Amino acid sequence: MRITFCGVRGSTPAPGADYARYGGNTSCVAVAHSSSGSQSCNTGAPVLLLDAGTGLGGVTGLLGGDPFHGTILLTHLHWDHCLGLPFFRGGDRDDARVALLLPDQGGPDQGGPDQGEPSQGGEASAGSTGAERLLTRVMSPPFFPITPRQLRGDWTFGAVSPGQFKAEGFTVEAREIPHKGGRTLGYRVSDGHRVLAYVTDHCPTALGPGADGLGAYHEAVLDLAAGADLLVHDAQLVAEEVPAEAGFGHAAAEYAVGLALRAGARRVALFHHKPSRTDDQLDALACRFADAPLPVLVAAEGLTVTL
Ligand SMILES: [Zn+2]
Numbered sequence: 001m002r003i004t005f006c007g008v009r010g011s012t013p014a015p016g017a018d019y020a021r022y023g024g025n026t027s028c029v030a031v032a033h034s035s036s037g038s039q040s041c042n043t044g045a046p047v048l049l050l051d052a053g054t055g056l057g058g059v060t061g062l063l064g065g066d067p068f069h070g071t072i073l074l075t076h077l078h079w080d081h082c083l084g085l086p087f088f089r090g091g092d093r094d095d096a097r098v099a100l101l102l103p104d105q106g107g108p109d110q111g112g113p114d115q116g117e118p119s120q121g122g123e124a125s126a127g128s129t130g131a132e133r134l135l136t137r138v139m140s141p142p143f144f145p146i147t148p149r150q151l152r153g154d155w156t157f158g159a160v161s162p163g164q165f166k167a168e169g170f171t172v173e174a175r176e177i178p179h180k181g182g183r184t185l186g187y188r189v190s191d192g193h194r195v196l197a198y199v200t201d202h203c204p205t206a207l208g209p210g211a212d213g214l215g216a217y218h219e220a221v222l223d224l225a226a227g228a229d230l231l232v233h234d235a236q237l238v239a240e241e242v243p244a245e246a247g248f249g250h251a252a253a254e255y256a257v258g259l260a261l262r263a264g265a266r267r268v269a270l271f272h273h274k275p276s277r278t279d280d281q282l283d284a285l286a287c288r289f290a291d292a293p294l295p296v297l298v299a300a301e302g303l304t305v306t307l
């Protein structure tokens with residue numbers, strides 16, 4: 001399994017010289033089968049995209065001029081996780097095939113089961129799924145010039161509930177995790193050999209202070225991260241920011257490392273950096289964990305990790 005970080009920032013893009021090395025684009029992680037892996041998929045090209053923040057634009061460059069054929073899996077629908085959708089040139093072309101999956105928010109217009117009817121607002125096309133209608137709420141006039149259905153290529157829209165499913169030759173386990181404002185899922189992605197746990201936008205303090213005051217090490221997240229080869233986790237905060245800022249819905253870097261240790265993960269990538277966190281501050285964050293009992297990397301845009 002090959003993982004490329006295409007956007008590592010949280011909440012809003014962070015342009016400017018102080019953010020150039022780690023990158024300012026919001027959440028998007030591209031997953032490809034290793035060349036020695038499954039024979040059934042486009043070997044080498046990313047086929048599974050986790051979140052569609054502004055980093056999604058960078059996936060086009062990984063496709064070698066080919067259209068995207070694969071699945072985009074959203075953890076939730078906050079702007080920083082879907083803002084890149086209309087600007088994904090590799091997916092917005094006539095020969096693209098894109099299955100977009102987002103967390104079921106409950107109810108027919110919230111990502112739930114297809115009712116076979118357009119929404120009351122009439123913005124989504126007749127026959128659209130609840131997932132498409134939900135996405136159309138954030139991507140349609142007057143907020144944006146086009147709807148999801150107007151993206152070129154073969155796009156389908158579906159909802160995901162907690163549980164296990166197959167996508168692009170991967171087995172994916174979805175679990176609900178506490179965040180803020182809408183249902184959020186964490187994902188555990190396996191190719192049968194290696195496991196990636198992707199847990200971004202996670203507010204463990206919502207379930208209590210936990211053993212170290214940084215939030216509960218709860219069953220859902222321990223299951224997602226159990227024995228993972230790589231845990232990609234929310235590190236919007238550092239420990240000393242938790243008392244004042246955890247209410248915004250995020251976790252501390254120290255929690256991410258604590259979770260990896262408790263769950264037996266082999267490596268952790270700190271992800272979803274606070275938009276104001278400069279490159280120098282992220283270097284300092286890496287230094288905090290230089291002596292950690294497991295490898296801790298600070299995710300940077302363009303970084304590829306092979307599991
Ligand atoms: Zn976010």
Ligand SMILES: [Zn+2]
Nearest residue numbers: 076078179201
């Ligand atoms: Zn969020």
